[in-house]
Amino acid sequence: MERNELINLFEKLGKVFGDVAEDLPFSQNGSGVSASGYGDFVSVVQTVKRNNAWFTPENVRKSLGGIASWLTNEQLTNWVSDYPFTTQPKRVGLVMAGNIPLVGFHDFLSVLIMGHQAVCKFSSGDNVLWPAVLKLMQEIDARVLEHITVTAGKFENIDAIIATGSDNSARYFEHYFGKYPNIIRKNRTSVAVLTGQESDEELKLLSDDIFSYFGLGCRNVSKLLIHEDFNLDRFFTGIFHVGEQLMQHHKYMNNFDYNRAVYLLNKEDVLENGFALLRFTEDLHSPLSVLNCQRYKDMEEVETFIAEKAEEIQVVIGHDFTAFGQSQQPGLTDYADNINTLDFLKEI
Template sequence: MDLQQRINAFSNLGQFLNQFGTNGIQKDDTVKANELFFDGFKHQIKLAKEHNGWFTDANVHFSLQSWANALTTANINKWVSQYNFNNVEPKTVGIIMAGNIPLVGFHDFLSVLMSGHNVLVKQSSNDKHLLPYLAKYLEVVEPGFKNKITFTQDKLENFDAVIATGSDNTARYFEYYFKNKPSIIRKNRNSVAILTGKESKDQLEALSDDIFRYYGLGCRNVSKLFVPKDYNFDAFFNAVYKWHPVIHEAKYANNYDYNKAVYLMSEFDMLENGFLMIKEDESYASPIATVFYEYYNNSEELKTKLQQDSDKIQCIVANNFTENEVTFGHTQKPELWDYADNVDTVEFLLKI
């Protein structure tokens, strides 16, 4: 199986996923192997939602649409053109996946297979229905993938390298357990937004997507704002109001009520609008239904702080503030070449 065959297979997968996007489930009879897989994937989506209360209709279909948009032939070609895949000796790469948002480990899965390696996947119990089914689809549209994709519920064995994602605590375990293997170990990270007070309503509304998408559970979700002294939050609260229906969703509402009670009993100062709380705090990781904020004196001082804390930050949302910033509203719309933790996964895979 050559590189072009792998590109074609994932492009076919993108067309398959496009039937399950944000416009609702719409069957496309031109999709390869659709009769075998269309109805079955509808069932897997149903199972995923039943198994994990955070995997709502909107969140699952947004994730599937995002991958459909990414997996076009043009996008894949642009991505792989940066690398030399010649003379890759196939190895077995283990992936330990998180389960915080739907298909959160898919990019690692894609990178391993596109690099010509075999993949050994240990999924999170929170997100175990979608990927195995998509792997079967790949094996049908490209038989060369057969025997190259394995899922396990046990500890990883018989692998040559590993990509593991977890909390700061589990990362310490990963670093010890995999110390003799080439590895990428990902820890907790959060995303931040830099506000100046000059943002337009459209920019702030887009920022609300960065905050609320997936209930803020992703590392690319904005969990902290940096604002100038005397910043007026009125425009921010007005702009995020479009997300107010989120308070009617039980798991989110329970977290909102719990965290609000904790803040009130602790007599913390905070602002809230009935579905979101903002609290001044130096931490980066905020609880669900809460966004932290911190004041800054000037841009140079803030840039220094962000550089010092770069190992805690996934994305910086801003408008002409720094290099590699993310546009308002785009944290959960990464391109194939946007790597977690700024670690080039494919480059790593080509060197093992």
């Protein structure tokens, strides 16, 4: 398939994703997907939580909506306008993470739209939704399967690799795949800077940055840098509206109850509101349901912290940084770990 044909395919896929994200019934929207194909995909969206309890229908639809926002002819064409379509395709291994629904889609899209072959290893946490997506793509244009290989075992005959995982898995990836051109991603998290000048609406939007996908993503805020005069009651008021949904999710609340018990036993300085724990520490990374909090006096302290932790921070939210509510709404050029995937793929 040529690039314009791939762009056309992804544009049609985006129409399906957009309709499913909006929970709309099947319509003749020009996607080329049949009513039965659409219905099968909707069924997977509604039931995939049986395989992974974190993949609630709401979270899957949120992910699909974010991806759909990329998949327009104009955006895709502009994105790759400075990158030639290869005439010598390489086999690029993709080790997919499973913390968020279809979290590896950007890598998958990048490989195909540059003209390479995607050799996919799906996470056990996301090995139901991905096959359903490939089935949709096959219905739109079956030729795309010539560019995709799915493997459950070892990678064979690959020329490069993009792998996403934890710091521990990154050591494994580097050992086995270090001889190939590679992008190997490690643990990252995100930070919010609160000056006290935030509006009530901005603090409400901050709850999306923290709790979207239950806080499981590297773009989720797990660290608050709070001015020494900031009133924490305003923060707790801002996030209150997400409490009911979180408290109904048993796996999330199991994490909350466990961490709360540990901190109480250790007599740590922790604030809580029934679904979130605020822990005062200089640590960056925090367990699920926990927010690390650190007071600062001036922006120089903030800038120093961010600079020192730059290799571990994915997004910074706040005034003069990424806008509140936008951490889990990346665009096509918001590359993970600030590594331009298209530049990498152009050079392999």
